[in-house]
Amino acid sequence: MTATIDDPRVIEFDVRTDEMLVNMGPQHPSTHGVLRLVLRTDGEVVSEVTPHIGYLHRCAEKIGENLTPRQWIPYTDRMDYLAGMNMNLGWSLAVEKLMKYEPPEKGRHLRVIISEMGRIASHLVGMGAYGLDLGSFSPFLYAFREREKILDLFEEACGARLTYSYLTVGGATADLPPGWLQKCSAFLDQFEPIIAEYHTLLTTNAIFVKRTAGIGVMSPEMAINYGTSGPVLRGSGVDHDLRRDGEEIYTAMYDGYAFEVIVEKNGHYPKDHNYPQVPSDTVLGDCWHRFYVRMLEVMQAIDLVRQGIEFYSTAKGSYGEPVKLNTKLPVGEAYLETEAPRGQMGFYIVSDGSPIPWRARARSSSFCNLSVTGPLCAGCLIADVPAIVGSLDIVMGEIDR
Amino acid sequence: MSGQSFVDQLKQKFGDKISGANLENVDPWIEVTAEGIVEVCQYLHDEPSLAFDYLNSVTAVDYLHTDEKKAAKSDWQPHLEVVYHLFSMQHKHSLVLKVMLPRWLNDEVGKLPQIPTVSHIWMTADWHEREMYDLLGVEVTGHPNLRRILCPEDWVGHPLRKDYEMPLEYHGIRGR
Numbered sequence: 001m002t003a004t005i006d007d008p009r010v011i012e013f014d015v016r017t018d019e020m021l022v023n024m025g026p027q028h029p030s031t032h033g034v035l036r037l038v039l040r041t042d043g044e045v046v047s048e049v050t051p052h053i054g055y056l057h058r059c060a061e062k063i064g065e066n067l068t069p070r071q072w073i074p075y076t077d078r079m080d081y082l083a084g085m086n087m088n089l090g091w092s093l094a095v096e097k098l099m100k101y102e103p104p105e106k107g108r109h110l111r112v113i114i115s116e117m118g119r120i121a122s123h124l125v126g127m128g129a130y131g132l133d134l135g136s137f138s139p140f141l142y143a144f145r146e147r148e149k150i151l152d153l154f155e156e157a158c159g160a161r162l163t164y165s166y167l168t169v170g171g172a173t174a175d176l177p178p179g180w181l182q183k184c185s186a187f188l189d190q191f192e193p194i195i196a197e198y199h200t201l202l203t204t205n206a207i208f209v210k211r212t213a214g215i216g217v218m219s220p221e222m223a224i225n226y227g228t229s230g231p232v233l234r235g236s237g238v239d240h241d242l243r244r245d246g247e248e249i250y251t252a253m254y255d256g257y258a259f260e261v262i263v264e265k266n267g268h269y270p271k272d273h274n275y276p277q278v279p280s281d282t283v284l285g286d287c288w289h290r291f292y293v294r295m296l297e298v299m300q301a302i303d304l305v306r307q308g309i310e311f312y313s314t315a316k317g318s319y320g321e322p323v324k325l326n327t328k329l330p331v332g333e334a335y336l337e338t339e340a341p342r343g344q345m346g347f348y349i350v351s352d353g354s355p356i357p358w359r360a361r362a363r364s365s366s367f368c369n370l371s372v373t374g375p376l377c378a379g380c381l382i383a384d385v386p387a388i389v390g391s392l393d394i395v396m397g398e399i400d401r
Numbered sequence: 402m403s404g405q406s407f408v409d410q411l412k413q414k415f416g417d418k419i420s421g422a423n424l425e426n427v428d429p430w431i432e433v434t435a436e437g438i439v440e441v442c443q444y445l446h447d448e449p450s451l452a453f454d455y456l457n458s459v460t461a462v463d464y465l466h467t468d469e470k471k472a473a474k475s476d477w478q479p480h481l482e483v484v485y486h487l488f489s490m491q492h493k494h495s496l497v498l499k500v501m502l503p504r505w506l507n508d509e510v511g512k513l514p515q516i517p518t519v520s521h522i523w524m525t526a527d528w529h530e531r532e533m534y535d536l537l538g539v540e541v542t543g544h545p546n547l548r549r550i551l552c553p554e555d556w557v558g559h560p561l562r563k564d565y566e567m568p569l570e571y572h573g574i575r576g577r
Contacts, residue, residue: 054551227525245493334427363458371528
């Protein structure tokens with residue numbers, strides 16, 4: 001039977017293959033938690049991606065309206081559970097901004113050491129899990145081997161391995177234990193050469209470059225318009241890092257530290273380390289660049305921790321005692337963003353003068369970073385969807401709060 | 402960024418649409434009416450000397466005392482405040498805008514107050530306004546896709562309202 005143009009089947013489907021709705025998640029290994037993506041596909045080509053979030057919503061903001069700021073610290077841990085230290089810091093600084101409190105010198109350096117170590121740990125997971133998304137299992141194990149040592153250090157400092165609640169309003173819950181700094185620098189000396197291994201395993205690996213170069217390209221204008229931040233924003237070539245450009249209360253923490261923002265300028269990344277060349281088939285703003293920025297930030301963080309150790313060991317005075325649990329907050333409101341590993345984590349606190357905030361709000365970086373998946377994935381292949389979502393390095397706990 | 406001269410400059414340009422300012426707070430803010438918010442935002446975004454090209458966050462705060470004794474003592478009437486935090490990548494300055502809304506449209510309980518969308522200026526606002534609608538019950542008019550984002554689609558109520566009560570059950574799951 002030959003089909004003529006009058007054949008209803010031909011008219012119905014317009015000589016195309018059928019469109020299909022494919023559910024990816026919420027329990028899909030490459031969605032980094034409980035993220036559900038609904039893909040509209042035509043064969044292998046994805047024409048539309050709709051993210052559905054909220055599976056991990058735990059009413060953190062509502063709970064924040066019923067607890068004092070220090071009591072809410074453990075809830076911030078559970079937002080971005082891969083970088084709990086940086087979450088603690090963000091909320092503490094926002095409350096301190098409202099209280100006009102200034103932590104002592106030693107506490108400032110302690111915070112830099114701890115939060116930059118947190119950044120290394122978080123980027124290691126980001127890197128390992130990204131390898132996993134793209135089908136290479138071993139980098140994940142190598143990343144976790146090193147992360148384990150950081151967690152051991154954190155455990156020694158505060159007793160917890162994942163949900164630290166260590167940095168708090170006023171400073172930290174305890175000083176670093178004796179001998180901790182030596183262990184920390186010993187770890188850095190041991191860890192630094194290993195980064196070259198990661199570069200061989202992933203960054204310069206031909207298959208990895210093929211899977212990430214030129215995929216999910218995001219222009220700087222789009223990155224800014226969608227409110228992306230952190231490595232996602234800098235991977236698109238926007239020169240913005242809150243550690244340098246943020247509000248005074250946050251940048252004051254990094255006073256005296258020498259570091260360069262990791263961003264491509266005139267075709268080059270800051271040349272302060274030996275690291276692999278940028279492959280010629282990558283485009284600024286693609287998945288590879290987002291990954292690369294993260295890798296370079298690990299090196300930058302090592303430098304910062306080393307400087308911090310030096311400053312900390314000469315600093316005099318207290319490490320910053322936590323404020324009393326029921327300290328009355330001044331009337332007013334404050335909003336502060338800090339540079340967490342995944343981007344700009346903002347906390348907004350409104351107070352009516354009682355010890356309990358009237359409103360506590362968390363502006364999540366991954367939330368904004370995830371919102372670009374729709375436009376980024378339109379037109380790509382199904383196999384590229386995990387590559388793009390993985391390159392955004394999202395954590396669902398932070399998105400759903 | 403928001404000194405008195407800047408407020409005056411905006412007032413001169415937009416007149417009554419700038420309804421007030423608080424310059425004493427830690428983060429000073431400027432109050433804009435709901436009718437003027439799109440126009441003001443578009444100007445702040447497009448004007449090269451301001452260039453607010455980055456929207457940090459959109460959220461709302463519910464002002465209501467559920468305790469009658471406290472309500473009698475408070476110096477404000479129940480209302481909602483929508484808060485916009487803006488930033489400029491080019492000039493590295495920030496700004497806070499506020500819009501005061503009634504808790505219910507025309508004081509009819511259950512009718513959500515309305516505010517026009519700014520998601521055509523900053524795409525960030527798309528998801529943030531959905532979240533604000535979901536959790537605080539502010540209807541964003543002109544929004545391309547105003548659905549709940551964090552709560553399930555058939556959820557009842559807006560959890561971050563101060564008078565919100567947990568449902569007794571949801572699809573057979575015990576609530577309170």
